[in-house]
Amino acid sequence: MKIRNRRQRMAVLMAVSLFLLVLVTAAGWAFGETASATDFSRKNLAPCLSYPFGTDFMGRDMLLRTVAGLSSSIRLGILTAAVSAVIAFILGLAAAVLGKAADGVISGMIDLVMGIPHILLLILISYACGKGFWGVVVGISLTHWTSLARLIRGEVLQLKESNYVKIAARLGHGKLKVAFFHMTPHLLPQLVTGLVLMFPHAILHEASITFLGFGLPPEEPAIGIILSESMKYLVMGKWWLALFPGLLLAGVVLLFHFLGEGLLLLLDPENAHR
Amino acid sequence: MRNGTAGTEPVPANYPAIRHRTQAETCGRKGDRMKMTKRHSRKYRKITGIALCAAMAAGLLAGCGGTGTENSGNTGAPGGESGVPGAAAESGASSSSGGAAAAGEGTAKDSVVVVMGPTSEPESGFDPAYGWGAGEHVHEPLIQSTLTVTTADLEIAYDLATDMKVSEDGLTWTVDIRDGVAFTDGEPLTAEDVAFTYNTLRDTSSVNDFTMLKEAVAVDGDTVEFHMNRPYSIWPYTMAIVGIVPEHAYGPDYGQHPVGSGRYMLKQWDKGQQVILEANPDYYGEAPKMKQVTILFMEEDAAFAAVMAGQADLAYTAASYGDLTVDGYNLLAFETVDNRGFNLPAIPAGSTDENGVPLGNDFTCDVNVRRAINLAIDREEMIQNVLNGYGTAAYSICDKMPWYNEAAQVTYDPEQAARLLDEAGWVMGANGIREKDGAKAEFTLMYSAGDSVRQALSEDTANQLRELGIDVTVEGVGWDVAYDRAQSTPMLWGWGAHTPMELYNIYHTAPGGTYAQYSPYFNETVDQYMDEALASSSLEESYELWKKAQWDGETGVTADGDIPWIWLVNIDHLYWSREGLKVAEQKLHPHGHGWSIVNNVDQWSWE
Numbered sequence: 001m002k003i004r005n006r007r008q009r010m011a012v013l014m015a016v017s018l019f020l021l022v023l024v025t026a027a028g029w030a031f032g033e034t035a036s037a038t039d040f041s042r043k044n045l046a047p048c049l050s051y052p053f054g055t056d057f058m059g060r061d062m063l064l065r066t067v068a069g070l071s072s073s074i075r076l077g078i079l080t081a082a083v084s085a086v087i088a089f090i091l092g093l094a095a096a097v098l099g100k101a102a103d104g105v106i107s108g109m110i111d112l113v114m115g116i117p118h119i120l121l122l123i124l125i126s127y128a129c130g131k132g133f134w135g136v137v138v139g140i141s142l143t144h145w146t147s148l149a150r151l152i153r154g155e156v157l158q159l160k161e162s163n164y165v166k167i168a169a170r171l172g173h174g175k176l177k178v179a180f181f182h183m184t185p186h187l188l189p190q191l192v193t194g195l196v197l198m199f200p201h202a203i204l205h206e207a208s209i210t211f212l213g214f215g216l217p218p219e220e221p222a223i224g225i226i227l228s229e230s231m232k233y234l235v236m237g238k239w240w241l242a243l244f245p246g247l248l249l250a251g252v253v254l255l256f257h258f259l260g261e262g263l264l265l266l267l268d269p270e271n272a273h274r
Numbered sequence: 275m276r277n278g279t280a281g282t283e284p285v286p287a288n289y290p291a292i293r294h295r296t297q298a299e300t301c302g303r304k305g306d307r308m309k310m311t312k313r314h315s316r317k318y319r320k321i322t323g324i325a326l327c328a329a330m331a332a333g334l335l336a337g338c339g340g341t342g343t344e345n346s347g348n349t350g351a352p353g354g355e356s357g358v359p360g361a362a363a364e365s366g367a368s369s370s371s372g373g374a375a376a377a378g379e380g381t382a383k384d385s386v387v388v389v390m391g392p393t394s395e396p397e398s399g400f401d402p403a404y405g406w407g408a409g410e411h412v413h414e415p416l417i418q419s420t421l422t423v424t425t426a427d428l429e430i431a432y433d434l435a436t437d438m439k440v441s442e443d444g445l446t447w448t449v450d451i452r453d454g455v456a457f458t459d460g461e462p463l464t465a466e467d468v469a470f471t472y473n474t475l476r477d478t479s480s481v482n483d484f485t486m487l488k489e490a491v492a493v494d495g496d497t498v499e500f501h502m503n504r505p506y507s508i509w510p511y512t513m514a515i516v517g518i519v520p521e522h523a524y525g526p527d528y529g530q531h532p533v534g535s536g537r538y539m540l541k542q543w544d545k546g547q548q549v550i551l552e553a554n555p556d557y558y559g560e561a562p563k564m565k566q567v568t569i570l571f572m573e574e575d576a577a578f579a580a581v582m583a584g585q586a587d588l589a590y591t592a593a594s595y596g597d598l599t600v601d602g603y604n605l606l607a608f609e610t611v612d613n614r615g616f617n618l619p620a621i622p623a624g625s626t627d628e629n630g631v632p633l634g635n636d637f638t639c640d641v642n643v644r645r646a647i648n649l650a651i652d653r654e655e656m657i658q659n660v661l662n663g664y665g666t667a668a669y670s671i672c673d674k675m676p677w678y679n680e681a682a683q684v685t686y687d688p689e690q691a692a693r694l695l696d697e698a699g700w701v702m703g704a705n706g707i708r709e710k711d712g713a714k715a716e717f718t719l720m721y722s723a724g725d726s727v728r729q730a731l732s733e734d735t736a737n738q739l740r741e742l743g744i745d746v747t748v749e750g751v752g753w754d755v756a757y758d759r760a761q762s763t764p765m766l767w768g769w770g771a772h773t774p775m776e777l778y779n780i781y782h783t784a785p786g787g788t789y790a791q792y793s794p795y796f797n798e799t800v801d802q803y804m805d806e807a808l809a810s811s812s813l814e815e816s817y818e819l820w821k822k823a824q825w826d827g828e829t830g831v832t833a834d835g836d837i838p839w840i841w842l843v844n845i846d847h848l849y850w851s852r853e854g855l856k857v858a859e860q861k862l863h864p865h866g867h868g869w870s871i872v873n874n875v876d877q878w879s880w881e
Contacts, residue, residue, distance in 0.1 A: 038733040040659035057594055058730050218723045218750035232726070235575040236598060 007266060014262035017255040021074060024252065028071020028221075035068035035221045036060065047240050054240035057233065066245045068221035070252055073203045076133070077256075080140040080206075081198040088145035089191055092152025096160065097179045106153075110146045118143050122205060123214045136215045140202050148194040155190055159183050189267035197260035200253040207249060223249045383880040385566035386855065389577045389589035394569075394868030395549070399529020400540060401519070403474060405481040406529070408515040411866025412771050414873045416551065418517025418534035421449055421468070422510045424772050426861045428675050430510040430813065433559075434463070434518060434535075444505030444809055449513075451496045455535050455558045457520045463535050465492035470521040472500065482512075483775075505809035507816040511773040537562045537876045547571065553876070562876030569872070581850040588857065589850045590867055592727065596662040602853050607846040608871075610863040611675060611770035613668040614731055615841035616719060617793030618644045618764055627787075631758045633794045637717050638764060642698035644837045649684060650691035650742040651735065657843055660730045664848055668841040670824060670832070674862060677774045677820035682832040682841075691742055700743070708743035716745035720765040723750030728766045731842055735766075760793060767792070770844070770865035774820045778804050780839060781823070781831050795838035799829050847871065854880050 028035070043059040045051055053062035095106035113121065126139035156179075159165055168178050209215040210224025218225055223245055230241035398404035400417050407415035414423070421435040432438070437450040455463040472490035475482065486506040491499045500509065523533045532540050537559070538551035549569045553562040572580060577589040581600055588606075596605065618638035625633045638644060653667035666673070669682040695701075700708040700715050708715035719735060721728040729750065736746035756765060769776055782804050784791040800823050807819035825832040831839070847863045849871065858877035863870040 038730075038737060040730075040734060040737075043659070057726060058733050213724070218729070219748055229726070232575050233594075235578050236595060 010262040010265050013258050014266075017258045017262075021252065021255055021259075024067060025071045025074045028068040028074075031064050032068050032071070032221070034061070035064040036219065044238065046238075047244075053244045054238075056229070056241060062226075062241065062244065065221045065226060066223070066248055069223040069226055069245065070248055072216075072221065073206055073223055073249070074199075074252065076136060076140075076206050077199045077203040080137055080144065080202045081195055083137070083141035084144040084198055084202070085148060085191060085195040087141065088148035088194070089152055089187070091145065092149040093156055093179050093183070093187075095149070095153045096156030097175050097183075103153075106149070110150055113143060114146045118205065119208060119212075122209050123212065126209055126214050131214055132217055136206055136209060139209065140205055144198055144201060144205075148191070148198065151190060151194060152187055155187055156183055159186060189263075193260055193264045193267060196256065196263055199256040199260070203249075203253060203256070384564055385568070386564050386875065386878060387568045387570065387585070387587045388872060388875070389570045389572050389580055389586045390868050390871075391577075391590060392546075392571045392573060394866075395546070395571045396529070399527075399543075400532035401529035402471070402515075402517045403478045403480070404529060406532075407517055407869075408475075408479075408512075409481040411868055411870075412515045412773070412864055413866075413869040415515070415517030415534070415536060416538045416869075416872065416875075417532050417536045417540055418519060419455070419463075419536045420515065420517055421451075421513040424511070424514050424861065426859065428772055428861060430514065434468075435513070438510065440507075440509075440811060442811065444507060444811055445502045447500040447502070447509055448493075449498050449500070451498060452558070453496060456556060457523070457533050457535050458539050458554055458556065459520070459523060459533050461520060461522055463518060463520070464495050465498040467521050468492065468498045468518055470524070471516065471518045474519070474524070475516060507808055507810045507813060508774050510813065511775070514772070538567065541566075560876075563879050564875050567872065567875050578850075584852075586850070587852045587855050588871070590871070591848045591850055593661040593664045593845070593848060594726070596664055596848060600850060603850045604853060606849045606851045606857060607664050608849075608860045608863055609666060609674075610844050610847050610865075611671075611673055611772075612768060612847065612863055612865045612867065613671060613673065613770045613841055613844045614728065614766060614768050615668060615671070615839050616732075616735070616764045616766045617760055617839050618647065618837070619760075619762055619793050620644070620795040620836060620838040621789070623762060627761070632762045633789070635717065635762050635764070636713070637715060640698055641836060642694045643700065643715075644840070645833065646691040646694040646698075646742065647739060647744070648833055648837050648840050649687045649694070650739060651840060651842060652686045652738055653843060654686070655738070656731065656734050660727065660734050661843060661845060664846040665843045666846070668844045670841055671769050671776050671780055671839070672774065673841075673844060675772075675774070677777070677817045679821035679824035679830075679832065681825040681830070681834075684833040688742060695743065702743050706740070706743060707745045714745060715743060716747070718747045718749050718763050720749050720751045720756060720759060720763055722756060722766075723752055727845065728768070732766050735842070757792070765793075768845075768865050772861075772864050774807065774816070777820060777823060778808075790838070793838060795836065797829065797831070797836055799826070800831060800836075856881055 037060065039059040041059065042051070042055050043057055045055040045059075047054045051061055051063065053066055055061055056065070091106050091109070095103045121143050122139045124139075125142055126135035129135035129138045165178060165182055168182050169175075173182075206215060207222070207224040207227070210222050211228045212224075213228070215224055216222040218229075226245045227242055227249075230238070230245070233241050394411075396404075396406050398406075400406045400415070402408050402415060402418065407413055407418075407420075414420070420433050422430050422438070423433045425431045434452050434455065435449045436452050439448045440446070441448075449468075451463075451465055451468060457463055457467075469490040469492040472484075472487060476484040476487045476490075486502055486504050486509075488501040488503045491501065493499050502509075506512075517534060517536065519528060520533050530543070535554075535558070537554055537557050539554050540549070541552040542548075542550040547570065549571075551567040551569070553565045555561075570580070570586065572589075574590075574592055574595075577586070578591060578595055578598075580586045581589045581591075581603055584602065591605070599605075619633065619635040620639055620641075621634040622639040623632065623634040623636045627633055657663060657665040657667065669684060670678055672678045673682075695708060695715070699710045701710070703709040703714070719732045721732045723729075729748070732748045736748050739746050751759060751765075759765070760767075769780065779791060780793075781790055781795065781797075781800055783789060783796055783801050789796050803819050803823035803826065807816040807823065810816040810819055822830075824830050825835055829835055831837060847867050847870070849857075851857060856879045857871075858874045860871070861873070
């Protein structure tokens, strides 16, 4: 296929990104059990043909562990980004539609959450929820909705002034009906793009909170766990414990970034002529 | 400078604010100039910002570098200028490695730099009432002296005491105290100080059980009497860890400024970094050979880095470092009673304690299951694989102690283990996991999250038990929940102390409770032997009773008995030791990879 323009190039890049991400997720899902299997007869091996990423102090295969970790990160990222996006959408819409009081309260909430450093709030929430998978999910979901909510709110405020919305209101449609039937279709591109661009944040924050010991439990294959464990062994020269998982984490984040940028390009009407 | 050239001239970053104002005033009327000035004033502001940042950064760097070098000089100089107030304060800010570097290089061969883990730093200072020497991890208090000491084979010898008698009923201990002992502030150490120490600890000790002591009384200047609430034959082991504090110099901040009569004096303590001990010139015993002992507190990897950089004379390390070598250093391994083992709740699930904590476990309550697990553990494999060979097999909480009963020892026998399970009705299921009446042979094994050795031991246990047909799930937990959850779920623990009380704490019914404290278990005969051991009038006799409590030929807590705890390994304590340093012979280290190593630092030497 001959690639003619930027939109097509982007589409191909997105397809490749999506394929790789699905592959990693599925592989991690399939090998989840074997990833945590310990075998002390093969501990501390440097990367070799049978263990391309080496093994750790309990003889776990680092390739499998890394893939399983990324897979759980991706699943967690999708879940939390989706929840965040829904929160952002509802609050953003509500702030713009339900009048001044609601707007004040919601804008205040946005400012409040944004005013506290993410990671701090994340640790507090995750710890209060008893850490573990759900602690991380609740923590990330409750901290990542703010900027998207603000974006949606601004968009809705603009839409409110447009003629077709005004006409719909004059025709006697209720506020909610206008919001859901007339405004939502216009907001979807922003929402979807925002959602996808939230993945990398969610994944990185999951990794960092787990790294700090407030996230996933230590026996779970998770990138944060792998990286924090590796810290102890770096001084012994076991570089492979941190290098490959770290690189792959960066890679996954980059793939999601491509996906989001691509969506932005394809969905934004402004770019349609390219 | 005139306005005309202002825009083109490179402006020194130092005067931007003033210059801005001048320009605004002088070229205010002309539009284009105005624009230019505005643009440039923005640029100035930017330049100022950058300049300020650079200056701050430079300042910071210079500051750090400056203090760093200065301090390594201060701390390192033998003899130490810490008599000068400023020097002491400054080296408080020094990086510990900086201080260590110079000290390590010191030509004086009567000082030593020892690295311990950060948890070895006594949180509440050097006060025996708050765990110094006598806490969870027992060791000799160094700064204070004790009435008795434990010998190399863990029997009792005298330090401050010269004679010791116990009454027939075991309720009165009379201890004669050595003459001519003085605290480092010059005041003599008397029986009053001893009585004061024990009475204070009884009232305030947050870490030790002193409920058996009614009152300590100074009968005369060199005799003290301990009146007990109940017989306690192993009182000499308590006396071996309680440092005697001076009544006249004891107060709330004693831990920060300890005064004692021991081999060393606290010279300097930089919290979070280092402790410097200096030999007590007036020590009543043999004068310490090491005149200065510097103890640094570092994480495992930092300790190793310090060794690689040649900054420490002796540094703790872990088995995972055992296959590395460092030029100029030897790896020392000391045997220990620092054991690792896991509890198996010995009662069925269903009940709760008075706080609502669930008790018991339906799988491990079967004694045959517990015996089978004990037989199916290949301890040698564990030592080779997990500990890189640096450990010994553990069969009890007190291996090699005078009160250890060798009946606890078992040989690895997976066939017998399988037979036991078969007989108990746990037959092999389809997927290699045993079943009985629809229930699966499975349990969760917890370990304290973050401890990689315990994690690896747990995982290895799980691997070994899977071959027997038991499905073990390993889970890392925090200490905040561990104690409660261990009442119903097996947990990997570390124990080991120089006192038979360990047996009591693990196996004896908790005072006022129905079951033992850490894992539900109850055996009346075992309890009785231990009560008798505490009530016996001589230590030798009590050793026999402690042994019987473990196994009397019919019942007990060992392999053929109730086996409510499975003991895996004793972990060797490993140290990197600079070549030429002669570390004196060590007694079996107790749990806690910390101060025990310097128990006899006064006898170390350089060759």
